[in-house]
Amino acid sequence: MLWDLIARRIGYLGALIVAMLVQVVGIVLPAISPTLPGVLISAVLYGGTFLGCVSLVLTMAGRLYPASPARLMGQMTLAYGAAQIVAPALTGMLAEASGHYYVGLWLAGGFVGAGALLLAWLRRVDQTAQRLDAEAKASYATP
Numbered sequence: 304m305l306w307d308l309i310a311r312r313i314g315y316l317g318a319l320i321v322a323m324l325v326q327v328v329g330i331v332l333p334a335i336s337p338t339l340p341g342v343l344i345s346a347v348l349y350g351g352t353f354l355g356c357v358s359l360v361l362t363m364a365g366r367l368y369p370a371s372p373a374r375l376m377g378q379m380t381l382a383y384g385a386a387q388i389v390a391p392a393l394t395g396m397l398a399e400a401s402g403h404y405y406v407g408l409w410l411a412g413g414f415v416g417a418g419a420l421l422l423a424w425l426r427r428v429d430q431t432a433q434r435l436d437a438e439a440k441a442s443y444a445t446p
Contacts, residue, residue: 304355304358305351305355306318306322306354306355306358306359307358307362309321309322310359310362310439311439311440311442311443312440312443313436313440314426314435314436314437314439314440315359315362315363315366315435315436315439316363316422316425316426316432316435316436317426317436318355318359318439319356319359319360319363319422320419320422320423320426322352322355322356322359323352323356323415323416323418323419323422324416324419325348325351325352326348326349326352326353326356326415327412327415327416327419328348329344329345329346329347329348329349329350329352330345330349330408330411330412330415331408331409331412332344332345332348333345333404333408334404334405334408334409360379361376361379363435364376364379366435366438367431367435390411393407393410394407394408394410394411395407397410
């Protein structure tokens, strides 16, 4: 998978940060360019990074808790599911109030961008995050 190859070169958190930043572009692109090509490019960017983010996070959970990753994976799935319910409802209310989806798209892009910044900070200060990245890079170096 593409994101696994990227993770082996720049680490799991590095790949997740890149994926999230590309995802921000995919999220806000329809607000910037509400044309068919803009929306199609947005779908490719968002779809490709969405799957990559899920894959990378689940891989990291498995590496952090190799004996029993299921609990953490379940908690992450529950939190993600809750966001998948709340965010569209909020975006719908914002769209109804404003007459378009731009506010919701920019808000979602802002949250994902903030998440990427927090991950970048975590990558610099957390030893566990640094260990995960080092393990991923080491797996690339060995054939």
